[in-house]
Amino acid sequence: xxTRIRRAKAAQTAAMVLxxxxxxxxxxxxxxxxxxxxxxxLPGVSWEFLTQPPRGQMKEGGIFPVIVGTLAxxxxxxxxxxxxxxxxxxxxxxxxxxxxxxxxxxxxxxxxAGVPSIVYGLFGLALxxxxxxxxxxxxxxxxxxxxxxxxxxxxxTEEALRQxxxxxxxxxxxxxxxxxxxxxxxxxxxxxxxxxxxxxxxLSRAVGETAPILFTAVAYYxxxxxxxxLSDVMALPYHIYxxxxxxxxxxxxxxxxxxxxxxxxxxxVSVAAAGWRxxxxxxxxx
Amino acid sequence: xxxxxxxxRRIGRPVSSRAADxxxxxxxxxxxxxxxxxxxxxFLFLAFNSxxxxxxxxxxTMLTGREWYPTIGVPRFGFLPLMAGSMVxxxxxxxxxxxxxxxxxxxxxxxxxxxxxxxxxxIIEFMAAVPSVVYGFVGLAVVVxxxxxxFQLSSGLSALSAAVVLAFMIAPTIVSIAEDAxxxxxxxxxxxxxALGNTRWQTTYKVVLPSASSGVLAGVMLGMGRAIGETMAxxxxxxxAAILPSSVFDSVRTITGTIAAEMGNVVQGGLHQSVxxxxxxxxxxxxxxxxxxxxxxxxxxxxxxxx
Numbered sequence: 001x002x003t004r005i006r007r008a009k010a011a012q013t014a015a016m017v018l019x020x021x022x023x024x025x026x027x028x029x030x031x032x033x034x035x036x037x038x039x040x041x042l043p044g045v046s047w048e049f050l051t052q053p054p055r056g057q058m059k060e061g062g063i064f065p066v067i068v069g070t071l072a073x074x075x076x077x078x079x080x081x082x083x084x085x086x087x088x089x090x091x092x093x094x095x096x097x098x099x100x101x102x103x104x105x106x107x108x109x110x111x112x113a114g115v116p117s118i119v120y121g122l123f124g125l126a127l128x129x130x131x132x133x134x135x136x137x138x139x140x141x142x143x144x145x146x147x148x149x150x151x152x153x154x155x156x157t158e159e160a161l162r163q164x165x166x167x168x169x170x171x172x173x174x175x176x177x178x179x180x181x182x183x184x185x186x187x188x189x190x191x192x193x194x195x196x197x198x199x200x201x202x203l204s205r206a207v208g209e210t211a212p213i214l215f216t217a218v219a220y221y222x223x224x225x226x227x228x229x230l231s232d233v234m235a236l237p238y239h240i241y242x243x244x245x246x247x248x249x250x251x252x253x254x255x256x257x258x259x260x261x262x263x264x265x266x267x268x269v270s271v272a273a274a275g276w277r278x279x280x281x282x283x284x285x286x
Numbered sequence: 287x288x289x290x291x292x293x294x295r296r297i298g299r300p301v302s303s304r305a306a307d308x309x310x311x312x313x314x315x316x317x318x319x320x321x322x323x324x325x326x327x328x329f330l331f332l333a334f335n336s337x338x339x340x341x342x343x344x345x346x347t348m349l350t351g352r353e354w355y356p357t358i359g360v361p362r363f364g365f366l367p368l369m370a371g372s373m374v375x376x377x378x379x380x381x382x383x384x385x386x387x388x389x390x391x392x393x394x395x396x397x398x399x400x401x402x403x404x405x406x407x408x409i410i411e412f413m414a415a416v417p418s419v420v421y422g423f424v425g426l427a428v429v430v431x432x433x434x435x436x437f438q439l440s441s442g443l444s445a446l447s448a449a450v451v452l453a454f455m456i457a458p459t460i461v462s463i464a465e466d467a468x469x470x471x472x473x474x475x476x477x478x479x480x481a482l483g484n485t486r487w488q489t490t491y492k493v494v495l496p497s498a499s500s501g502v503l504a505g506v507m508l509g510m511g512r513a514i515g516e517t518m519a520x521x522x523x524x525x526x527a528a529i530l531p532s533s534v535f536d537s538v539r540t541i542t543g544t545i546a547a548e549m550g551n552v553v554q555g556g557l558h559q560s561v562x563x564x565x566x567x568x569x570x571x572x573x574x575x576x577x578x579x580x581x582x583x584x585x586x587x588x589x590x591x592x593x
Contacts, residue, residue, distance in 0.1 A: 091314045120328075
């Protein structure tokens with residue numbers, strides 16, 4: 001009996017140590033990734049790097065048009081995916097009844113989230129670039145990225161709306177407000193922090209995607225800034241890819257610097273959004 | 287007089303806002319169905335653009351062909367080397383990632399204090415937010431030379447290098463879904479087991495893990511779906527030789543890598559392009575099935591504890 005207890009306790013200690021090591025290993029890998037990007041990237045980043053176009057077959061100069069291209073793509077992605085995604089989230093949380101259609105919609109949304117990004121790229125090439133005739137452009141790339149971002153925004157919106165207690169809705173309805181008025185004036189404002197944060201997280205993922213814009217938006221090298229939605233652009237993730245694999249004799253620090261700009265942009269915005277949400281949460285208590 | 291005007295307003299307002307209510311409802315419902323629409327459109331557009339390949343080469347020839355030479359005089363469009371490449375990379379990544387990720391999820395869910403839990407979760411979230419092209423570049427700088435040296439290879443660009451990097455990339459997915467599944471197990475079960483004299487570890491592997499097994503499995507499947515669909519890191523690290531691999535040290539070319547590398551150089555409307563669309567259709571079908579099964583498993587698991 002006593003040996004059994006001792007053995008069980010020893011097994012428990014061993015299990016805790018082993019699983020703890022596994023968790024520590026993954027956390028350490030993440031920290032290593034962060035450290036190497038920051039440490040190798042920082043020497044490459046300067047004011048000039050951020051505000052000058054590439055020069056000398058991209059082996060010198062900065063990444064200004066690349067940043068602008070990524071911002072333009074992200075802006076269009078947001079403009080398309082936010083209204084549609086938020087509306088779809090409202091539908092699921094406020095209008096949808098429990099039934100087969102809703103179930104299929106939910107399955108479709110989570111399945112969409114798992115569709116490989118290169119498949120979105122093929123879809124965008126077939127529909128936006130070729131059939132609709134947008135060519136390689138901000139418009140085609142932004143629409144493609146919007147499709148990819150939708151499931152995240154829908155899910156975030158639905159979750160944020162679900163957090164709002166039904167007392168609020170009922171009180172508004174009891175005062176004679178219609179369903180939409182209740183959603184628009186009561187539920188949406190209360191859920192806004194959650195929706196905004198979730199959407200920013202979704203959009204920040206789109207910023208880093210390369211495969212969907214490979215055939216739909218990006219240019220290898222383009223000194224001029226985009227002039228219309230139909231211009232093709234340079235973009236941060238694609239720039240990293242071509243600099244890392246196709247430009248021979250380039251200084252490493254340009255690639256690391258670009259990677260740092262991309263990762264810092266993505267994570268700082270996400271962290272800021274998450275921080276803002278928890279601030280808002282502390283303010284409002286149900 | 288004053289009375290009648292308020293009455294009129296009272297009657298007037300609900301009618302117009304009720305009409306608006308109905309219109310908004312229709313608009314929002316239409317948006318709600320957008321996910322189904324897009325999924326269907328993806329399938330249709332891939333299928334439509336694959337037509338030429340299906341007619342001129344044939345699906346069986348492609349799926350069973352052992353050679354991928356798309357640009358020679360009489361091109362060969364065999365998918366087998368590419369599917370084998372995707373398989374080798376994905377399975378190797380899973381073998382490395384799954385045990386460590388599940389163990390980490392167990393620790394975070396069952397043993398860690400609240401503070402450790404929150405910190406490790408947000409660090410793992412950072413890992414999920416890093417773009418795949420950055421993983422690819424860091425892999426080129428760190429993993430490829432390491433693999434080359436440790437295994438004495440002529441080139442570190444191999445299935446193994448890509449798998450190592452992929453293992454890290456899919457870890458956040460597996461950890462967070464498995465952790466959710468473990469966390470969803472009701473505390474009464476744990477308390478019941480502890481009350482019977484089990485240690486926490488005995489409780490974990492005899493009660494909690496079996497109860498959460500389907501959710502953990504779904505996490506592994508979603509990680510697998512992510513690994514098969516991952517493009518940029520794999521494209522940068524495998525070396526992209528389209529031959530049937532004999533070991534993980536070989537250079538391989540995956541389905542995703544092939545599409546990404548070749549689609550930019552094909553003739554618009556040509557056979558090669560159509561074949562690449564068909565390859566995309568194959569990839570879409572594989573991941574669609576994996577995701578669907580994982581979702582159904584997760585749904586079942588969720589229903590189990592909803593009372």
